[in-house]
Amino acid sequence: MRPRYKIDLFSDTNCGLSQGMRHSIMNADVGNEVAGEDPTVNLLLEESCKLLGKEAAVFMPSGTMCNGIGFRALCERPGDMILLDKTAHPLHKSSGLVAGLCHAVPCPLDGERGIFTVDQVRKVLERPSGYNISVPRVLSIEQPTNFGGGAIWPLKTIQDICQLASSYGLKTHMDGARLLNAVAVTGVSARAYAEPFDCVWIDFCKTLGAPMGAVLAGSQELIDKVWYYKFQQGGGMHKAGILAAGCLYGLHYNFSKLKEVHKIARLMGTLLTQVPYITLNPDLIETNIILFKVRHPTLSAYQIENFLAQKGIRIFAVDEQTIRLMTHLDIKEEDSVTVANVFSDLMQRG
Numbered sequence: 001m002r003p004r005y006k007i008d009l010f011s012d013t014n015c016g017l018s019q020g021m022r023h024s025i026m027n028a029d030v031g032n033e034v035a036g037e038d039p040t041v042n043l044l045l046e047e048s049c050k051l052l053g054k055e056a057a058v059f060m061p062s063g064t065m066c067n068g069i070g071f072r073a074l075c076e077r078p079g080d081m082i083l084l085d086k087t088a089h090p091l092h093k094s095s096g097l098v099a100g101l102c103h104a105v106p107c108p109l110d111g112e113r114g115i116f117t118v119d120q121v122r123k124v125l126e127r128p129s130g131y132n133i134s135v136p137r138v139l140s141i142e143q144p145t146n147f148g149g150g151a152i153w154p155l156k157t158i159q160d161i162c163q164l165a166s167s168y169g170l171k172t173h174m175d176g177a178r179l180l181n182a183v184a185v186t187g188v189s190a191r192a193y194a195e196p197f198d199c200v201w202i203d204f205c206k207t208l209g210a211p212m213g214a215v216l217a218g219s220q221e222l223i224d225k226v227w228y229y230k231f232q233q234g235g236g237m238h239k240a241g242i243l244a245a246g247c248l249y250g251l252h253y254n255f256s257k258l259k260e261v262h263k264i265a266r267l268m269g270t271l272l273t274q275v276p277y278i279t280l281n282p283d284l285i286e287t288n289i290i291l292f293k294v295r296h297p298t299l300s301a302y303q304i305e306n307f308l309a310q311k312g313i314r315i316f317a318v319d320e321q322t323i324r325l326m327t328h329l330d331i332k333e334e335d336s337v338t339v340a341n342v343f344s345d346l347m348q349r350g
């Protein structure tokens, strides 16, 4: 059994389930999801279509499945190329799904905090084509980024990049695992962010606090294709209303709490700037993710992670010198002070 932590900043998916959430799940009306007859799933899909401005949608167990099946539905042939940032989740945290599941070739772009530019995309698309060249078929972005540190793509950049990609015949995909976090910050609607994309999905188990579940949306034609792969991958879920109820609860009751979750991230980041060997610019904390470098003479990020775990604080060492913290609904303002103090003690003692 994994120990329970006093303060769990490993991921926003490590948030506990509130009483209200549990209650909504317990009382969920259910039916047969694979036949389109689960009333709670159908309600979630209806609300998601409205939220994202798309014609059709499908309920999925996870965001990873949305990326995998989305890419499969958007690609045409094995060996097609998917353009995405070098930090993109499917490249690092999905057991090699781009190659292993979608039979596609990733083209990782060298973005800044997970955000690449129109020019970088154009350079790839202007490369000569030929029978021996993989065909660029899909362009994918994360809004907001994850391993880019929670950075938010400006709407204009999204529009320009999608327009360019579409003009070259590419399909566009938005990994919107935390799309509503971006909406909470900028006030730009989810619909506006989603508009230029053929395929878009949102997760409910991140800061919205549901136990699991994601919705992928697009045209009816895309969703018909997606259903085929969903069945093939064992994603038909039968009485899935029990999960959709949690997603609806997250959408209705937790979206309004995201601003506070972000405020605490900013506060924690600001306090951490005072800690020796940590390099962090709190102005770059836009959402609930705090990603920073720690360059201690003797301690690696992995050792710091282990030490803090013993103190009841769970963090995530991304690599030797990079740490990621995520705030969520269970993290309180005073936790920022505790975390900064424990870091500070460790850094000074070594």
Ligand SMILES: *Cc1c(COP(=O)(O)O)cnc(C)c1O
Pocket (backbone or CB within 6 Å): 061, 062, 063, 064, 065, 067, 089, 090, 142, 145, 146, 175, 177, 178, 203, 205, 214
């Ligand atoms: C969490 C996450 C995923 C995967 O979602 P799961 O629901 O955990 O499978 C994909 N992309 C991004 C950006 C994420 O943060």
